[in-house]
Amino acid sequence: MPGGVVLLTDRRAARGDLVGVVAGAVAGGVRWVVLREKDLLREERRALADELQPILAEAGGNLIVAGPDPLLAIPVPAAGRPLVALHLSAADPYPPPEADLVGRSCHDEGELSRLTTEDYVTLSPVFPTRSKPGYGPPLRPVGLARLIRLSPLPALALGGIEIPAQVRACVQAGAVGVAVLGAIMRSPDPQQTAAELTSAFEAAPTATVEEDR
Template identity: 50%
Template sequence: MIPRLLVVTDRTQASHPLPEVVADAVAAGARAVLLRDKDLPTADRTALARDLRAVLDPVGGLLVWGGAAGAPDGLPVHLSAADPFPAVRPPLLGRSCHSADEVARAAAEGCDWGSLSPYAPTASKPGYGPALGPAGLAALVRGAPPVLALGGVRPGDVADCLAAGAHGIAVMGPAMRAPAVVADYCAALAAASSG
């Protein structure tokens, strides 16, 4: 299952404890969560992953481990652009991409998806870019694995992302700060997919 909407965690932006934020995002329609928070010790991340799975499992949701290190067996993994390819391929594998070379690498590795960022200027990573916008996104999705547009994507941008060739979107800051906004992303994805 390649997600159409991937909620990316960042507990430093979370409006309340991360398991509660994820529960609110799931209540708003999220079904896939990337546990990023790579600064945590592996034992703490593993415990947090158990908490998040307890939220996601009842709705058939997907938990994705961020990074190559320490991934529990059987969990999908999302690699950074710099992470080495894992010795044992996880059941699902994504990779962060920011350029044509990184997209080509993800495709050559057989990644199941790639996130492509930044779509627009973002409050989570100010000054990170340049922003791709619809034209830049469209230029990079050719030959790529299914792409999730990431970075500054607002609900109003979803239709443009899909029209540019993105499979879906990933969202971090807005979902961490106000998880109810996930419902707006879900509605935008449904409207753009049916139109």
């Protein structure tokens, strides 16, 4: 199950080569990466997945593919086949396609009520975000905690999470992880930024749903 700091890719925001940025983030402690880049042709996207998956596998991590296409040409590691993991938008098919792990983006109570066989959700936007400025209003930690109480599944916080204090606030609201894009993609040192955010996650006091009621 995804947890900790989860990296979402955006090659246009990356300050360097996307594969290098992901490698730096993995060196800094990231163990889950969501491959977005939906504007690429399928073969280009699959080739990118083929580059990223071994980087994660070597560190004991996993690649999640955004969208219903699992890009099954991902190489099989020596230890066995990779996890087939998908992350779906709120508009992607219901019920989800079969996979080892399926996540879904949700933004409100109505979308949470539509969940079927998914394994986890992302809740967003928690804070104002440069990546998707039209989404909102931001939930803020209080709104995030409310949706986590309503969610039938473990939840990752997403949107505008850039500094350790925001990571801590999301954990205290009940999130099992934080999904981060810009803070790492735009960082001049992805490894250091990932390490700082990961340390903040690991050190943050947790809050159970019951405690938050």
